[in-house]
Amino acid sequence: MHRTLRSLALASAMALASTAGAASSYPDRPITIVVPVAPGGTVDMLARILAKGLSEQFGQPIVVENKAGASGTIGTRHVAEAKPDGYTLLAIANTFASVPEFLPNAGYDALQDFAPITQTCSIPMVLVTPPDSPQTTVQHFIDTAKNRAGQLTMGSSGLGSTGYIAAELFGNQAHVEFLHVYYKGNSKALLDVMSGQLDAMFDQVSTSGPNVKAGKLRALAVTTLKRSPMLPDVPTLDQAGLTGFQDETFNGLLAPAGTPDDVIAKLHTAVSKVLNTPAVRERLAQQGIEAMPSSSPQAFGSYLATSVEKYADIAATAQKN
Template sequence: MIMRLRVLGALVVGTACAVGPLQATAAYPEKSIRIVVPLAAGGTVDMVSRLIAKGLAEELGQSVIVENKPGASGLIGTRDVAKANPDGYTLLAVANTFVSAPAFVPNAGYDPLKDFAPVTQTCQIPMVLVANPSVPQHTVKALIEYARAHPGEVSFGSSGVGSTGYIAAELFSRQAGIKMLSVSYKGNAQALTDVVGGQVMMIFDQVSTSGPYIKANKLRALAVTTSTRAVSLPDVPTVAESGLPGYEDVTFNAILAPAGTPEPIVAQLHKAIAKVLSQPALRDQLSGQGIEVKVSDSPEAFGSYLEQAAKKYSGIAQRPAGS
């Protein structure tokens, strides 16, 4: 009888241990969720994150707060999230910078493939090369010819080495065999403001944020960075068809969690974000700004995408100028 009670007791304890973590996961979320945007407010990552946060709050029944932590091309906020408790309550909103920065910046402070749990891609945005209207070069071909004749005189703005705009410009200059002057800012919004003001000649920026300035004739669109023309800018040629064959660079946005976040929570977040981004009104709102909703099939699929992106940027960083 005593032995039977001991066996039953062991079974009860074993069952409790097995069910406990599942119940804890099933209860997620029990408090507010924080989405860290490692960039200044006003950019596409910030805007999309706030739309997702609003939808997630309704979907998960808890408040979802967006916190901006700009600096060092997104490295500061990204490092903070890498060290956060992997419990699903701290997430990271990123763009290409997340993968590209470690390839270009020594001691970036994190590994994009080892220090984070992929959740999902959220959207992709064509980029556009825009210049201040006072810049006399109206085409990519003319710009390249001028830059070759005047090394280091063509200035471009970005939110720092390894940032989305910096990578697009770096890829452009290396393929064209030119040297340009990089002017760094804490955030892309500030860089764009200085291009509009004429302090900097040009910028590779997302269509979603440059679009209003293009329409108001405050910026001149020279070319888009995608392989085909952007739906929102049908009259603007691609860089490839404007004198630099083979050029292509597309920006993506995504959500990640710290490495070690339980898989059931990651799966729950993926499902919830996918549902939020499937709403027709939200998709139309983003589409109207040149942003295409693009959700990964699964966290694993997004992980594979990140691996390929890391290889791409590593290759660009190691490629000599003009190659």
């Protein structure tokens, strides 16, 4: 009996030593960052910036693989089902947390199926209209929406998307309703706003900002509590009368649930180092994006939990209407 117990203890100790050794040698082969959306957007851009910086730190290739489709759920499920060893990671945005609240068949649990590593950035949204729209201020826009209840068209890339969430939060606080128009992506929606075929939409400052500066769009307000350096003359919704309004898009990095804590900690430190590089911060800032690594993986986990709760409330309200 005592010999059996000693043997079990020895086996347990050897297993722990093996795990520790694996964590300390991580990574010893290429890492894949899965981007669950098409190339070209902010999530994809951030993933490629991180891939370059992490490769330089780790001395290993970092591969960015786009697995788009089904509101991001295809790539997301792929990572959820991957081996939890730190070699398959997931780049995310808000939709990661919101989609399961709007689509019951999303196929993953945002809080149970993944291990948080860190937030990577924060991006203000901006309410944009056609450049010749008669709605020149937020209050004028709200008044028009009330007079034309459910008639002003509001574009987004679909139910639960960042633009849809911002519009719902806006509508709930301003007590107005819109006619939601869904697109396969924001690009076509923006073109329709520019041409006047769509009354408005909420879009990221990083993509709408250049068009606002070029006079192709009118910006009424940004969704963060502080103004965007990219559009310093555009007020916040809080300043425009919707007291306390705050909604920002975020990007982040996750691993499959069960990934060793030591590996998560190593990735958190390495990603933070990349994001705190002056050249990277400046490159992002020029596009209206603020590099924002979390203080710890646990802090990012708490942020995700709060986000999921917020989106669940929005989904419940939307289903009642």
